[in-house]
Amino acid sequence: MLVKRGLTVCPCAIFEIKEHGKDAYYIKKIKRLYTSCSNTELLDRQGGELVVDRIKRHWNWPISQGKNWSKLSFDWRDTLIDFRAQGYSHDILFNLSVTENPLNTSAYIIKLDRPSFALNYSNIRSYLTPGTSEYYKDPRSSYRLFIDRVIGYYEQEYRNYYHNQSLNFSKSELTKDLTDMINFEVMLANISLRYENSTYEKYTIWKLIVELPEVHWVSYINTILQNDLKRVQVDENEPIIINSLDFLKEVINLIEITDERTVANYMIWRVIHQSLPLLTCHARILDYKKDSLMWWEPPFQYNCYKANQDRWKFCISVLSRTMRMAVRSYYMQHYLTEESRKAVRAVRFHVAYRRELLNDSYINDLYKNLVFKKKDNYSTNVLKLRKWLTDKSLSLLRSPNKTEKPMKRGYQRENQKQSRCRYLTSRRISYFG
Numbered sequence: 001m002l003v004k005r006g007l008t009v010c011p012c013a014i015f016e017i018k019e020h021g022k023d024a025y026y027i028k029k030i031k032r033l034y035t036s037c038s039n040t041e042l043l044d045r046q047g048g049e050l051v052v053d054r055i056k057r058h059w060n061w062p063i064s065q066g067k068n069w070s071k072l073s074f075d076w077r078d079t080l081i082d083f084r085a086q087g088y089s090h091d092i093l094f095n096l097s098v099t100e101n102p103l104n105t106s107a108y109i110i111k112l113d114r115p116s117f118a119l120n121y122s123n124i125r126s127y128l129t130p131g132t133s134e135y136y137k138d139p140r141s142s143y144r145l146f147i148d149r150v151i152g153y154y155e156q157e158y159r160n161y162y163h164n165q166s167l168n169f170s171k172s173e174l175t176k177d178l179t180d181m182i183n184f185e186v187m188l189a190n191i192s193l194r195y196e197n198s199t200y201e202k203y204t205i206w207k208l209i210v211e212l213p214e215v216h217w218v219s220y221i222n223t224i225l226q227n228d229l230k231r232v233q234v235d236e237n238e239p240i241i242i243n244s245l246d247f248l249k250e251v252i253n254l255i256e257i258t259d260e261r262t263v264a265n266y267m268i269w270r271v272i273h274q275s276l277p278l279l280t281c282h283a284r285i286l287d288y289k290k291d292s293l294m295w296w297e298p299p300f301q302y303n304c305y306k307a308n309q310d311r312w313k314f315c316i317s318v319l320s321r322t323m324r325m326a327v328r329s330y331y332m333q334h335y336l337t338e339e340s341r342k343a344v345r346a347v348r349f350h351v352a353y354r355r356e357l358l359n360d361s362y363i364n365d366l367y368k369n370l371v372f373k374k375k376d377n378y379s380t381n382v383l384k385l386r387k388w389l390t391d392k393s394l395s396l397l398r399s400p401n402k403t404e405k406p407m408k409r410g411y412q413r414e415n416q417k418q419s420r421c422r423y424l425t426s427r428r429i430s431y432f433g
Contacts, residue, residue, distance in 0.1 A: 012038075012312040014334050015319070019374075024360040026326040026367050030319055033385070036378040037315035040308045043378060044280045048157030050379040051275040058082060061268040062261045063151070063177050064158070066168040071260035077215060079267055081223050084390065087383030091116050092270045093188070094251050096224055098397045102200065102241070108396045110221065110240040111200070112248060114192040117185065118273045119143070119290075140182060146290055147178060147269065153283055154272060180262040181269060187254055195247040203245065206236040211245060212252050227391030228369045232398055278379040281308070322385055329363045 015034040023031070036042075055061050059079065062069040076093065084090040091097070094115050101109040151174070155167050169177075208217045218236055225232050242248055255263055276287040281304035319327050370388045372381050 012316055014330065015316070024364055026323075026360070026363045027330050029367055029370060029372050030323055030326050030330060032372040032374060032376070033323070033381050034315050034319060036372075036376060036381050037318060038311055039378065040281065040311055043278075044304075046280075046377060046379075047160055048154065048275075048279045048283060049161050050278060050377075051272055052154070052158050052161045054086065055268060055271065058086065059268055059271070060264070062265050063169055063174065063268075064167045066170065066173055068168060069261065069264075071264075074260050074264045076255060076260075076263050076267065077220055079264070081220070083267075083271065084224055085387070087385075087387040087390075088271050088274055089116060090224060090390075092267060093255060094248060096221065098225075098394050099241075100401055103202065106401050108399060108401060110234070110238065110397065112240060112242045114195065114243055114247070115188065115251075117189060118270060140186070144178060144182060146286075147182070149286055150272060150276070150283075151178075153286060157279075177261070177265050180259070181265045184254075184258055184262050184266050188251065191247065191250045191254065195244045198244040198247065200241045200243060201245055202239060202241050204236065205234065205238045205240060207245075208240070208248075209236060212249060214252055214256055225394050225397065227395055228388075229391050230395040230398075232395065234397075275379070278382055322389065323367065325366055326363055329360075 012034075015031055016038075017031070019028055019031050055064070059082070060069060060073050080090045080093065083092075091113075092115055095111075095113040097111050097113065098108050099111045101107045158167055159165065205217050205221065208215070218234065221234055221238075225234070273287075276283045285304065369391070370384065372384065376384075
C-alpha cells in the first residue's frame with residue numbers, strides 16, 4: 001500500500017507524472033486509470049449519462065417505460081449474461097464463480113453460491129427483516145427511501161440527457177413497482193439466509209439439467225465463462241459444487257413464479273446501484289450516505305468539496321487493490337536506484353520482493369488484455385477493469401493451483417487463488433467507490 005502516514009511527498013505524485021512514450025504499457029495503464037479516476041470535474045460534467053445511456057441501449061427498464069414495457073423483451077438468463085459482458089455483476093440472483101476445489105486443492109472447480117445484495121451482506125438480515133435489531137430504523141422504509149432518492153437522481157439525469165424528456169411512469173405505477181421489487185429482494189434474501197451455513201454439495205452439470213430444466217445450464221455456464229484470457233468449455237459431465245441444491249431450487253422457483261416485470265426492475269436497479277460510485281459527486285454521496293438512512297445515527301457528514309479533496313487517496317486505493325503488481329513494480333522502478341535494484345535481486349530470497357517486479361515484460365504480460373484508452377472516462381475504465389478481473393478469476397478453471405512459498409504467496413495474489421476474492425462488482429470494494 002503506497003498511502004502511509006509520515007510521507008512528506010504525496011504518493012499520488014508518481015501517478016500524476018505525464019505519460020511518456022517510453023513508459024512500459026502497464027505504467028501507461030495505471031496512469032490512465034488514475035487520471036480518469038481523479039478527474040472529478042469530468043465525472044460531474046458528464047453526469048449520469050453512462051448509466052442512462054447504457055440502460056436505454058442495452059436493457060428495457062420497466063420503471064422507465066411504464067405501461068409500454070413488454071415482458072416479451074425480457075429474459076433473466078440473457079440479462080445476467082449481458083451484465084457479465086458489460087462489466088456488471090452477474091451474481092445478483094445466484095453466484096457463479098471458480099474456486100479452489102475443496103476435495104482437491106491442486107485444482108479449481110465451478111461453484112454456485114448465494115447471490116450478492118445491494119446492501120452489506122453481513123447485515124442483510126437486519127436491513128430487510130423488520131424487528132431483528134433495535135439499532136436499525138424501520139429497514140424496509142429506510143431502504144425504500146434510499147431507492148426513491150436514487151430514482152429521483154436517475155430521473156433528473158434522464159431529463160438532462162434526453163433534453164427534458166420525462167420517464168414514462170405514474171406515481172401509482174412507481175409505488176407498486178418499488179414495493180414488488182423490495183418484496184422480491186426480501187424473499188431472495190430470506191432464501192439465502194436459510195442456507196448460509198449449508199455444506200457445499202458436489203454434483204455434475206447433468207444433475208442441474210435434470211433437477212432444474214428451466215435453465216440451459218451448459219450454454220449458460222459456457223457463456224459466463226467466456227473471456228478474453230483463455231477459452232474454457234464445459235459439458236454436462238463437468239463437476240460443480242453448490243451451496244445447496246435445495247437453495248438453488250428455491251431461488252429458481254422464486255424467479256419463475258415472480259412477475260417478469262418485478263424481476264426486471266430488480267435486476268436493472270442493481271445495475272444502477274453498482275453505477276453510483278462511477279457517476280457524479282451527488283450520486284457518490286448518495287451511495288456513501290446509504291448506511292445513515294438505515295441506522296439510528298446522525299447523517300453522514302460528507303460533501304462534494306471534501307470528497308474531491310480526498311479523491312487522490314481513493315484513486316490510489318483503487319489501483320492498489322486491483323492492479324497491485326503493476327503499482328508495486330512502478331513504485332520500485334521509480335524510487336529505487338540501480339544500486340538498490342541490484343541489492344534487491346541479490347537478496348530476493350530473504351526479503352518479500354520479487355525479481356519479476358523489475359521486469360517490464362513480465363508485468364506487461366499480466367495486464368496485456370486490459371486496455372485503457374486515453375479518451376476513456378473513469379466509468380468506462382472501471383467497467384473494463386471489472387470485466388477483466390472477472391475474466392481472470394473465471395479463467396482459473398483448468399489451471400493448476402500451485403502451492404507457493406509463504407514469503408511469495410502474498411505477492412502473487414493476482415496469479416494465485418483469485419477465487420478467494422469474490423467478484424469485485426458486488427461489494428463496496430467492488431464498486432470502486
